[in-house]
Amino acid sequence: MTDHVDQVLAQWAAQRPDLDVSPMAVIGRLKQLTVRVEAELKRTFAAHGLDTPSFDVLATLRRNGPGNPLTPAELMRSMMVTSGAVTQRLDRLQERGLIRRTPSSTDGRVVLVALTEAGLALVDETLPDHLATEQRLLAPLPAADREQLAALLRTLLEGLT
16 A cells, blocks of 8 residues: 555656665655645534634643633743743733733732633533544544553654754
């Protein structure tokens, strides 16, 4: 069974047999998977009136626990985005009534971000569909292969930091 990446590799092997193009087998497939996965997740989130960045904020707050609000800086680190991006996301979510920002009781310069009841309900409604989408996307792999792939990807990521 061959795919587009196999065709690309064969073309490069014919044109530049002096080069090891084997990294393209992994990187090319990762790129294709990223495009497909992002499209599917985008569709799932859109069905709930969300986009990926908004879900990311809501899910980060949800998994931190309802009694544990986060500062914008903590959200920024958790989501690996710039402070400007976090501010824009928080503004949009606050306008929709999904989060609230309140000053810290211990430091007036610090703002705490928490889910509203509507935000909690929306993320709890969206999460099962999100997980079902991820399950469907991974369905071609048996559980043992998923675990092995997750471990290999962790090793690769750790090697790049």
